[in-house]
Amino acid sequence: MKILRAKDYADMSRKAANIISAQIILRPDCVLGLATGSTPVGTYQQLIEWYQKGDLDFAQVSTYNLDEYRGLSHDDSQSYHHFMRENLFDHVNIDAAHTHVPDGSNPDADAACSAYDQAVAAVGYPDLQLLGIGNNGHIGFNEPDDHFSKGTHCVDLTESTIQANSRLFAHADDVPRQAYTMGTQTIMAARQILVIASGKKKAQAVYDMCYGPVTPACPASILQLHTNCVVVADEAALTMCPAE
Numbered sequence: 001m002k003i004l005r006a007k008d009y010a011d012m013s014r015k016a017a018n019i020i021s022a023q024i025i026l027r028p029d030c031v032l033g034l035a036t037g038s039t040p041v042g043t044y045q046q047l048i049e050w051y052q053k054g055d056l057d058f059a060q061v062s063t064y065n066l067d068e069y070r071g072l073s074h075d076d077s078q079s080y081h082h083f084m085r086e087n088l089f090d091h092v093n094i095d096a097a098h099t100h101v102p103d104g105s106n107p108d109a110d111a112a113c114s115a116y117d118q119a120v121a122a123v124g125y126p127d128l129q130l131l132g133i134g135n136n137g138h139i140g141f142n143e144p145d146d147h148f149s150k151g152t153h154c155v156d157l158t159e160s161t162i163q164a165n166s167r168l169f170a171h172a173d174d175v176p177r178q179a180y181t182m183g184t185q186t187i188m189a190a191r192q193i194l195v196i197a198s199g200k201k202k203a204q205a206v207y208d209m210c211y212g213p214v215t216p217a218c219p220a221s222i223l224q225l226h227t228n229c230v231v232v233a234d235e236a237a238l239t240m241c242p243a244e
């Protein structure tokens, strides 16, 4: 696990966007695993800026998002389908048919999850998987548990995740209680993993991910076992980590 220290959120976003850009430039038809949440917004803005300057071409890129709330339609403004269109897809020349997000509008969890696994396996596991991290160490929506998950599955969100994500909803009661998420095993199948983290609220999770025991109680800790994982975190998120 390589840890890159960023000054602040803007610096973290630029560093992360540089790593993603290198992937797209080196392999124009690459498969990117993408994440939602507030953390990647700056990274996506930087990629859009470079695309607008003519430095990046998404024409052949395919993307697989980590997760989606169960029960939200693709057009719901809180859905991750909507988030990805608003924050990236609508602003670059990516082919909509090459973008994939689990189908939260399908109430049949088994069907929705196995269709997503089949779609990922058909295109191939991501060359690069971008990840944020939850305050409790979750990746995607893989919450702390007593075992690591495998393929895409339906999860019950923890109270702490519901509270953390409620800032984006009118009321905490509006936050869906379940989500479909790629499993830890699928995440680990990516060739390269890029984790981004910003702010003091993430300091404990970043410490546990990088220096704690590898345990499903902190799902991100399994990334210590990935052979090509880069963490880009700002000073605030690294306050509990030793200065290396």
Ligand SMILES: N[C@@H]1[C@@H](O)[C@H](O)[C@@H](COP(=O)(O)O)O[C@@H]1O
Pocket (backbone or CB within 6 Å): 035, 036, 037, 038, 039, 040, 066, 067, 131, 132, 133, 134, 135, 138, 139, 140, 141, 161, 165
């Ligand atoms: N499912 C997403 C995760 O993929 C994300 O990493 C996490 C952190 O979000 P934020 O970046 O807003 O702190 O939130 C959500 O729960």
